[in-house]
Amino acid sequence: MAKGIWVFVEQSQGKIRKVSLELLSQAKILANEKGEELAAVILGQGIGSLAGEAAQYGADKVYLADDAKLAAYTTGAYTSVLAKLIRENEPNLVLFGNTAIGKDLAPRVATRAGVDVAIDCVGIESDAANFVNLTRPIYAGKAFAKVASPSARPIMATVRPNIFPLAEPAAREANVVTVPVSVDEADLRAILKDVISQAAGRVELTEANIIVSGGRGMKGPENYVMLEDLADVLGAAVGASRAAVDSGWKEHKFQVGQTGKTVSPTLYIACGISGAIQHLAGMGSSKVIVAINKDPEANIFAVADYGIVGDLFQVVPVLTEECKKLMA
Amino acid sequence: MNIVVLVKQVFDTEAKIVIGSDGKIDDSNVTLIMNPYDENAVEEGLLLKEKFGGEVIAVSVGTDKAQETLRTALAMGADRAVLVNDPAIQAASDEFAAAQALAKAVSGLNPDIILTGRVAIDYGSKISGRVAEALGIPHVNTVTKLEIDGSKAVASREVDGGSELIEVTLPAVFSAQKSLNNPRYPTVAGIMKAKKKELKTATLVDLGLDPAAVAGKLQILGFSLPPARKAGRKIDGEPAAAAAELAKLLRGEAKVI
Ligand SMILES: Cc1cc2nc3c(=O)[nH]c(=O)nc-3n(C[C@H](O)[C@H](O)[C@H](O)COP(=O)(O)OP(=O)(O)OC[C@H]3O[C@@H](n4cnc5c(N)ncnc54)[C@H](O)[C@@H]3O)c2cc1C
Ligand SMILES: Nc1ncnc2c1ncn2[C@@H]1O[C@H](COP(=O)(O)O)[C@@H](O)[C@H]1O
Numbered sequence: 001m002a003k004g005i006w007v008f009v010e011q012s013q014g015k016i017r018k019v020s021l022e023l024l025s026q027a028k029i030l031a032n033e034k035g036e037e038l039a040a041v042i043l044g045q046g047i048g049s050l051a052g053e054a055a056q057y058g059a060d061k062v063y064l065a066d067d068a069k070l071a072a073y074t075t076g077a078y079t080s081v082l083a084k085l086i087r088e089n090e091p092n093l094v095l096f097g098n099t100a101i102g103k104d105l106a107p108r109v110a111t112r113a114g115v116d117v118a119i120d121c122v123g124i125e126s127d128a129a130n131f132v133n134l135t136r137p138i139y140a141g142k143a144f145a146k147v148a149s150p151s152a153r154p155i156m157a158t159v160r161p162n163i164f165p166l167a168e169p170a171a172r173e174a175n176v177v178t179v180p181v182s183v184d185e186a187d188l189r190a191i192l193k194d195v196i197s198q199a200a201g202r203v204e205l206t207e208a209n210i211i212v213s214g215g216r217g218m219k220g221p222e223n224y225v226m227l228e229d230l231a232d233v234l235g236a237a238v239g240a241s242r243a244a245v246d247s248g249w250k251e252h253k254f255q256v257g258q259t260g261k262t263v264s265p266t267l268y269i270a271c272g273i274s275g276a277i278q279h280l281a282g283m284g285s286s287k288v289i290v291a292i293n294k295d296p297e298a299n300i301f302a303v304a305d306y307g308i309v310g311d312l313f314q315v316v317p318v319l320t321e322e323c324k325k326l327m328a
Numbered sequence: 329m330n331i332v333v334l335v336k337q338v339f340d341t342e343a344k345i346v347i348g349s350d351g352k353i354d355d356s357n358v359t360l361i362m363n364p365y366d367e368n369a370v371e372e373g374l375l376l377k378e379k380f381g382g383e384v385i386a387v388s389v390g391t392d393k394a395q396e397t398l399r400t401a402l403a404m405g406a407d408r409a410v411l412v413n414d415p416a417i418q419a420a421s422d423e424f425a426a427a428q429a430l431a432k433a434v435s436g437l438n439p440d441i442i443l444t445g446r447v448a449i450d451y452g453s454k455i456s457g458r459v460a461e462a463l464g465i466p467h468v469n470t471v472t473k474l475e476i477d478g479s480k481a482v483a484s485r486e487v488d489g490g491s492e493l494i495e496v497t498l499p500a501v502f503s504a505q506k507s508l509n510n511p512r513y514p515t516v517a518g519i520m521k522a523k524k525k526e527l528k529t530a531t532l533v534d535l536g537l538d539p540a541a542v543a544g545k546l547q548i549l550g551f552s553l554p555p556a557r558k559a560g561r562k563i564d565g566e567p568a569a570a571a572a573e574l575a576k577l578l579r580g581e582a583k584v585i
Contacts, residue, residue, distance in 0.1 A: 012489075075457075075467065100488045104469055107457035116424045116545040119454050133549060138451055143345040143353065144552045152545035190466040190500070193482065194493035204488045210585070234585060252506050253486055258341050258449055259364050259506070267584040278341045284554060288582045290574065305560035305582065306574055314567035322575035323585060 002153035004061075004091045005031045008082065009042045009054055010101055012073075016042075016050055018166075018207060019097030021057045023159055025167035026124065027095060028058030033126055036092065037061060040174070041085065043078055045071035055174035057167055062174045067181035072195065073101050075108060076187030083112040085179060091154045092131055095124075098158040099206070110156045117156040118147050122163050122264070122285070131155060140258040140281040161207040162264050205254065208237035210267045213256055213283070214249075215241035217272015217293065217312055221249035226313075227271060230320040233327065239263070239283075241273045257282035271312045275300030292316065329382035329476075331373040332439040333406065334430060334459070335366040337390050337397040338450045347551050362397045365445025367404075367511035368504035372474060373443050374405045375509065380476065382440075383407045387433050389417055389426045395527060402522035403514030409527045410437075416532055416539035423453040425532075428542040430455065431462035432535045441481070442501040446470050460501040467501040468494050472508055 005027050009020040024040060031038040039061040040054035051062040065081050078101075086094065086109065094109075096102035098120045110117035122144075123135030130148035134157050138145050149155045205211065212231045214224055224238065231238050240250035242257055256263055258278040268286035273279060275291070275298055283289070284303060291304035292312045301307045308315055339345075340359040348354035362370075373384040386401035386409040388394045398409035412433050417425045434442055444456040446469065460467030472491065473484040482495050486505055514522070532539045563570045563577070578585045 079461075100470070100486070103454055104457060104467075107454035108461045108467070111427070111458045111461035114545075117454065118546060119452055138353075138551075139339065139343070139345050140449060140452075141554065142343075143347070144554065146549040146552070147546045148549055149546050186464060190468065190494055190496040192492060193495050195490060196492070197490040207488075267578065267582075277344070281341075284557065288578070288584050289557070289560075290578070301562070302559050303557040306577060307560065307562045308567070308570045308574060309562060309564075310567045310570060315571045318568045318571035319575055322572045323578075326575055326579050327585065 002090045002092045004037045004039055004089070005034070006039045006041055006091045006094045006154075007059070008094065008096045008102070008105070009040045009050070010097055010099060011042060011044050011047055011050055014047065014050070016053055017097060017099065019099060019159070019161035021166055022161065022164045023095050023097060024054060024057035024059055026164035028167060030124065030126055030132070031058070031060075034131075039063060039091070041065075041082065043070045043081060051174060051176050053169075055172045056169035059174045062176045063179050064176055065179040065181050069181060069183055072192055074190060074192050075104055076190055077183045078105055079108045079112065080183040080187040081179065081181055082109050086113055086154060093155045096156075096158045098160045099204075102158045106156055106158050113154065113156075115152045115154060115156060116149065117158065119158050120262070121157045121159045124157070124159070137262065137285075140262050141285055142281050160264060162209065162266070202231070203235070203237050205237045205239055205256070205261050206263055208263070208265050210234045210236035210269075211239045211256070211263060211265045211283075211286075212236045212269045212271065213239035213241065213273060214244055214271045215273030216243035216247070218244060218249065223313075224249065226316050226320075230269070230316060230323070233320055233323045241279050270300050270304070271316060273300055274298045275303065329376060329380040329441065330437065330439045331376055331382060331384045332434050332437050332442045333366070333369045333373045333384060333386050333401065334434075334442065334444040334456070335370065335386050335388050335397055335401050336363045336445070336448045337361070337388065337394040338363045338448055341449065345553065347553065351550060353551055360393060360396065362400050363445050363448045365447060365504055365506065368506060368508050369443040369445050370401050370404050370406060371509045371511040372502075372504055373441075374512070376441065376476065385410065385437055387430065387437070388412070389429050398527055399522050400514060402525045402527070403518040404512055405518060408525055411527065411529045412532070412535065413529050414532045414539065416543070422544040423451065423455065423458075424544040424546070425542045427455050427458035428462060429532060429535060429537060431459045432537050433530065434459065435463055436535070440498050441476070442499065444501060444503045446503050446505050456501055456503045463499075463501075465499050465501065466496040467503070468496060469503040470505045471502045472505050474502055474508065
C-alpha cells in the first residue's frame, strides 16, 4: 500500500529553491487533510543543514542523500538514487518544481517507476477516489487539462513556481533519514564536463515574482538598460517578446510566449509589446498585467489591468524613480 | 550514422482553443504544423548526415493527418519516415503510450543519435526524457550546440542560470533548443522528391507492443479554458504623471510592489 507525500527539494549551492518551499507549504496542507506523512527528499553534498529548513516548511521526514557523487546535478545519478528510494518506500504522490532540473528528472524517474508524470501543474486538488486531481496548462496556457491517476502509484507531477503561497516557517523538527547512495553503472554515461554560470543576481524568469518585459517597441538592445534599472528596483526578472529575440536584442531563453517560457508572476509589465496571441499564451495567467504602449489599439490593453498609452521612453524612467521612492 | 528525428504534428500557434460539445478540444478549424522545435531537430539531423553520411529517419506518433508533417520532414531532406498510428494511443493525451511507442519504434531503427524538439507546444509532456529512459540511454535537453566525435558527443545545454557542457556516449537523445541552428525551408524539388520517399505506418501490434500494457496511467478528466481577462484601467495624463500614478496604484491598490 502506497503511503506518504513527497517533495523533491531542489537545492543549489546549499540553498533551497523557492518553488520547493512553496511545494512543501502546499503539500503540508494536503498531507494534514489526508492524514499522510510529508517527506522532503534532498540530494546533494554537504546539505545536512537544509533538513531543518524543510521541517520548518512542513516536512515530517527528510530523506537526505548526501554524497560527493551528487554534488552537481546529473540526470543519471539523481535518477538512480531517487528511483531506488521510491521503489523501496512506495509514496503516494511525488512533487517536483517545474524547473530545468525538475523537468529533466521527473520524466526519467517516472518512466523507471513505470508511471506517468503530469508536467507544469498549476493546481492540485484533493480527491477521495483519485487521491488528487491535477490541473495542467496545455497549448502554453490557452487551455487546461484536469488529469488524475486513478490507480497507478506514485502519482508524479512537476508544479509551476509562484502558484502556491509560502507558509510561515514554524519551529519544528523532522525525522532525518540518511539515504545510502549508490549509482547504477548505466546511469553514469553522461558526464558533466563544465558549468558556465551567468552573472548572478537576476532571478530566473519562470520563478520571478515580477517580470519587466520589452518588445519591438524597445527599438534596440541598448535600451534594455532602462528595463534592467526598473527590474533592479523591483527585484524583477527581465523578459522579451519574440520580436525582440528575433531582432537579436535578447537571447531566446528570455522569450516569453508559446514558443518561449510560460510565466505566472504576480506582476508583469509589458513595455512596447503589442500582445500577439503567442505572447499572451505565455503570460496571460500573470496576476496583474501592466501595459505601456503608444498605440491605444494594441491588443495588450485588452488583458492589462493597468495601461498607459504613451511613449515607453518617457514613462519607464519615471516609473523606475517613483517605484524607488515608494519602496525606499 | 543512423539518425532518428522525432517530429510531432501540433496546432498552429495562431490557433484559438475551442472546446467542442463532446468536451474535447476541437481540432476541426485549426491549421496543423510541425512542432516548431522539431524543425531544429530535423535540421540538426540533416547537418549531421551532411558531415558523417548515413540516413535520417523521421518518426511520429499521431493520426493519419500527421503524414503531412512527416512529408515536410522528408521535403526538408529526411530519407524515410515512420508513422505510428494506433487508436489505442489518443495522439496528444496519452503520453505514456506515446513515449513507449516512440521508444519501441526507435529501437527498431538502431539509431546512433535521436533528435527531438525541446518541447512540444501543445502538451509539452517531456516525451524525450521518457523515450531515453525507456531505451536506457542518456538524454541531453535544451541543446544549443552539438559536437560528435566517434562514439562520443559533447552538447551544450541551457539550464536555469547558465549552461552546461555534457559529454555522453552514443546512442543518446538530444532535444533541440531554437538557437541550435536555422531550419531550412523545403525547396520545390524537395517537396516533389518527398512524395516518392518511403512513409511506413505501424500499429502498436506491428511494433510488438501490447496496447493494454502501454495504456496510460494518467487520465484526462476534462478540459477548461482560462477565465477571460478584462481590460482594466487606462491611466491618462502626461507620461510622467501617469507613471507616478501607476506606481501608486501598484503599491496601494494592487499591492504587488
Ligand atoms: C510559430 C510562432 C511562434 C511564436 N511564438 C512567440 C512567442 O513565444 N512569444 C512572442 O512574444 N511572440 C511569438 N510569436 C510572434 C508573435 O506573433 C508576434 O510577432 C510578437 O509577439 C510581436 O512582438 P512585439 O509585441 O514585441 O512586436 P510588435 O507586434 O511589433 O509590437 C511592438 C509594439 O510596441 C509599441 N511601441 C513601439 N514604440 C513604442 C514606444 N516608443 N513606446 C511604447 N510603445 C511602443 C507598438 O505600438 C507595438 O504595439 C510567434 C509567432 C509564430 C509565427
Ligand atoms: N507524438 C509524438 N510523435 C513524435 N515525436 C514526439 C511526439 N510527442 C513528442 N515528440 C517529440 O518529443 C519532443 C518533446 O515533446 P514534449 O515532451 O511533449 O514537449 C517533441 O519536440 C518531439 O520531438
